[in-house]
Amino acid sequence: MNRKIISAAVAVITALSCASCGKPMMPEQESAGTNVKVYTAGADSIQNNVKYIGEIKSSQETVISPKISAKIVSINVEEGDYVNAGQVLAELDRTDLQNTYDSALASYKSALASYNSVANATTKQSSTTAQNSLTNAQLNYNDALTAYNREVRLYNNGETSSVVNSRVSYNDALTAYNRELELYNNGQSASVVNATQSYNNALDAYNREKELYDNDTALVAARNSLQTAQENEQRMTELYNIGAVSQADYDAAVRNTANAQSNYDTLNSQKQSSLNNSYAQLVSAQEALNTAKVNASASLESARSRVVTCEEALNTAKVNASTALDNAKSKLESSEKALAQAKENIGVTDTSNSANIASAQAALESAKTALNTASNNLANTKITALESGYVSSKNAELGAMAAAGSALFTIKNPNALVAEISVTESVIPYVQTGTKAKLTVTSAGIEDADGVVTLVNPTKDAQTGMYTVQVSADNSSGALNVGMFADVNLTLQDIANTITVPSEALIQEKDKMYVYVVNPDGKTAEKREIVVGLETDDKAEIASGVSAGERVVVSGADYLSETNNAINIVE
Numbered sequence: 001m002n003r004k005i006i007s008a009a010v011a012v013i014t015a016l017s018c019a020s021c022g023k024p025m026m027p028e029q030e031s032a033g034t035n036v037k038v039y040t041a042g043a044d045s046i047q048n049n050v051k052y053i054g055e056i057k058s059s060q061e062t063v064i065s066p067k068i069s070a071k072i073v074s075i076n077v078e079e080g081d082y083v084n085a086g087q088v089l090a091e092l093d094r095t096d097l098q099n100t101y102d103s104a105l106a107s108y109k110s111a112l113a114s115y116n117s118v119a120n121a122t123t124k125q126s127s128t129t130a131q132n133s134l135t136n137a138q139l140n141y142n143d144a145l146t147a148y149n150r151e152v153r154l155y156n157n158g159e160t161s162s163v164v165n166s167r168v169s170y171n172d173a174l175t176a177y178n179r180e181l182e183l184y185n186n187g188q189s190a191s192v193v194n195a196t197q198s199y200n201n202a203l204d205a206y207n208r209e210k211e212l213y214d215n216d217t218a219l220v221a222a223r224n225s226l227q228t229a230q231e232n233e234q235r236m237t238e239l240y241n242i243g244a245v246s247q248a249d250y251d252a253a254v255r256n257t258a259n260a261q262s263n264y265d266t267l268n269s270q271k272q273s274s275l276n277n278s279y280a281q282l283v284s285a286q287e288a289l290n291t292a293k294v295n296a297s298a299s300l301e302s303a304r305s306r307v308v309t310c311e312e313a314l315n316t317a318k319v320n321a322s323t324a325l326d327n328a329k330s331k332l333e334s335s336e337k338a339l340a341q342a343k344e345n346i347g348v349t350d351t352s353n354s355a356n357i358a359s360a361q362a363a364l365e366s367a368k369t370a371l372n373t374a375s376n377n378l379a380n381t382k383i384t385a386l387e388s389g390y391v392s393s394k395n396a397e398l399g400a401m402a403a404a405g406s407a408l409f410t411i412k413n414p415n416a417l418v419a420e421i422s423v424t425e426s427v428i429p430y431v432q433t434g435t436k437a438k439l440t441v442t443s444a445g446i447e448d449a450d451g452v453v454t455l456v457n458p459t460k461d462a463q464t465g466m467y468t469v470q471v472s473a474d475n476s477s478g479a480l481n482v483g484m485f486a487d488v489n490l491t492l493q494d495i496a497n498t499i500t501v502p503s504e505a506l507i508q509e510k511d512k513m514y515v516y517v518v519n520p521d522g523k524t525a526e527k528r529e530i531v532v533g534l535e536t537d538d539k540a541e542i543a544s545g546v547s548a549g550e551r552v553v554v555s556g557a558d559y560l561s562e563t564n565n566a567i568n569i570v571e
Contacts, residue, residue, distance in 0.1 A: 038552060059417065065405050070092035111364040144328070150328075155325045166317040173307045183296075191296065192292045199285040206279055222268070225263070418454060419441075427492065454472050471490075499547070501542055527560070
């Protein structure tokens, strides 16, 4: 009903009442206007904050890889262990490398002895020495030919120990992967089946509780009573504002609403407890099912990764077998040349020793290089930590082949921590390196600690559609641990020295925004179109339409119009 019509009706009723009692009529009183509360606009600041849940992670990690390919014979650490720089993490089989080193050492000693003999020899060579050289060269050639023929046979038949072991490991890994793939594709993973059954049971239980809650007669009656009381209070408020009802009637309506609200809240709390428990169990079952699916996928990926690793190890073993064959061939060719040279030297009794010295020196240098290589390979059987930290991942398995360059361990620095979160596409344009943040880690007793964005990944995750952002996390107290959950509050926009008003003062009509601004007389208000900038839950930036110092109607604007703009400012 129009407020002016109501005022006229009240005036007529009052006049008739006075006439019936024989008293003279009083002149009609002017309405004091709609009761409103106002806010004085002025320079203020406004922030746009968003909150995410993230995980504490290490921003510094070192991947430990072997420099050679060999079988793992010992593992000294597990995931989660703290290691010091230089500590031995694992050891590789050194049997073949030890044999290679012993052979290289013997060759080096022989070359050294030959060099010393030639360097100290006279300028003439006796026939006996030449014959001895020929005999030794023939023996070396025979040995090299036998070794070469053996390597050819092993290579052609694929019978080298490293190839055989690698092939067995590869076949085992492939069988395990196919088994995991079949279980995953058929949804037969035990954990997934059990979690699915638990989720379905929880969903049925929740639906039953929801039906009982929605159809509870006492709760429906209390809700209806509350709605009736609220409607009555709204009607009494409107009448009270125009002076049509007494203070007592208005207060009674407010009390009735409060009592109805209290009765409904009490009954709703009692009835909703069981529903909340069922919902919590449903959420827990859903999380368990998601975890089971993720674990099943991770198990399949682990099996696939092992197939790849074993295939790489098999290829490496084949390459090593080919290298061994090439080395045997090279040694045969070298010994063949030495034999030919020894045959030419038979009967030479007056030859210059300088050429022999140069040849012996070259052989000595070659033997020394081979010895150094064998020594380094032998030392590389010990896999050591390059820096101190916690072992975050271990991909080494006892008895498995470790391929050169493969990632066996990952070590993370416990003092270089960040809180990693995933943000939406609408938020990422406002986030950049240096953006301020607040971190709360309840489990570590940390609340509203200062942080800044240190990394923004510009590439969206293909599965989640989210962007990864890392925020610095101060761990000088040592309270933080990798894996803890953190509440991260990002400040996306921070605007200072701007005009703001409470959000409840805004009035939206179609695609335009308005506020009521108090006129200089303090008794009327003007409806004014505005442009809103940044808006939060409790206040909004006024880009244009309101100046500093102007008063804006916050409460009571719903009862104003361009024709009914009389106001009464209350505290």
